[in-house]
Amino acid sequence: MTMYAAERQQAMAELVTRRGRVSVADLAVRFGVTTETVRRDLDTLEGMRLVRRVHGGALPAESFTALEAGLGDRGLSHPEEKRRIAQAAVAFLPESEATVIIDAGTTTILLAGLLPRERTLTVLTHSVPVAARLADLPNVELYLLPGRVRHTTQAAVGVETVAALGRVRAEVAFLGTNGISLDHGLSTPDHAEAATKSAIVACAQKVVVLADSSKLGQERTVRFADLTDIDVLVTDEGAADQIESFRSAGVEVVTA
Template sequence: MYAEERQQAMAQLIGQEGRLSVAHLAGTFEVTTETVRRDLSSLERIGLVRRVHGGAVPSSSLSVIESALGERDQSNISAKDAIAAAALGQLPPPASVVVIDAGSTTVRLAAVLPREHRLSVVTHAVPIAARLAGLPHIDLHLLPGRVRPTTHAAVGTDTVAALAELRADVAFVATNGLSAEFGLTTPDRDEAATKRAIVACARRTVVLADSSKIGVETPVRFAALRDIDVLVTDSGISESDRTSLEKAGLEVVVA
């Protein structure tokens, strides 16, 4: 089989199967993994596939365009509400410091924080700050930075610098994608830098992600699974995904 024929067949197979590893493709086409990687690079250049960690997916399945916050807030509403309620079980004792990351699920967590539980809350998310401002049981701290219109979250060097000076008890983090192979990802580099700093400043990190995010990889990684303590998700998670995440050392809480 000529290289062009192999690459065409490879692109068709990836389109049919959704995601295939380099090792699987090497076995299927009886070539070395180095040859597969070269083929995938060629296919990515012409837009037929998109490389991901350890393999490739169809170009249509991995969008680098972020949904606006309002659009994301209307998807998987019941699952996100259940996740927020279950995440209350991960709150540290009263008078602790928590960081709440920007996201459509984390904003729901902010809305259900119990009034009898006093907390210092640090956030870079304008919608979360708006929900918590003025509440007597919340000592609210809003991080500096440039506010992105897509996520309504402060990002940039000032945000990261402020987080570097902080020591939090628990960070509640949102993500665009989570996979056992590549960890936690988001499309924007500034957003990733802020999330990375949030994870780094906390003694314990809890990820809130509905099951549609599991197995998804977006372009910029901000944390490996070893950096995360708990995933709170919904009952749509598959048994195989749950098993692989738990084998990687992650505690999985199903709402």
């Protein structure tokens, strides 16, 4: 199956990180592309400071930052802020029986663990960790969306996921993001993740974004929603200047 350029570049970056050094020739054979394509990909990755180009190949960047941190790594960052954000987001659950969508992400996983046990909810999610937290709750009717599960986010993505979301309607969606800025909106590094997040936004009557302050002002490769597409941003107080900018742009911001 042909890979998109972004998917190929992500795989190349991960391979360089694991092996320590990879040649252009090896990458061309592995990904079934020309050496010229590999060189262009490596130039792109070097420009993003994800690899360091050397003669005939690439090395990991000296201060390597992955295209997208895995759930384990992301869960270690800003844990107290994420816990408070998840607690504050509970207030946006509908009072009566309702259908909600919970996106993938470390903060949304925390939210799943805080859902009230006395309230009947139908929950749709493409996140395996979120589903695991909710599977045993008798008050939750759980639907795990179909699709290919990405190792990085442990979330289902792809045509099946987007199609399933296109057939449903939810009162509230709780959404994660890798970045949110005034100019670029909400964004993520991966095209498939972006398509799924866009579909979540489209099928929800209310969109609540959970993002710690380190995400504010950040821009990733693929925009999946504009600021006008969201209703509430729940964050922490770590970036007061950014918070005021979002409020001035018309976004309801709740700080936890």
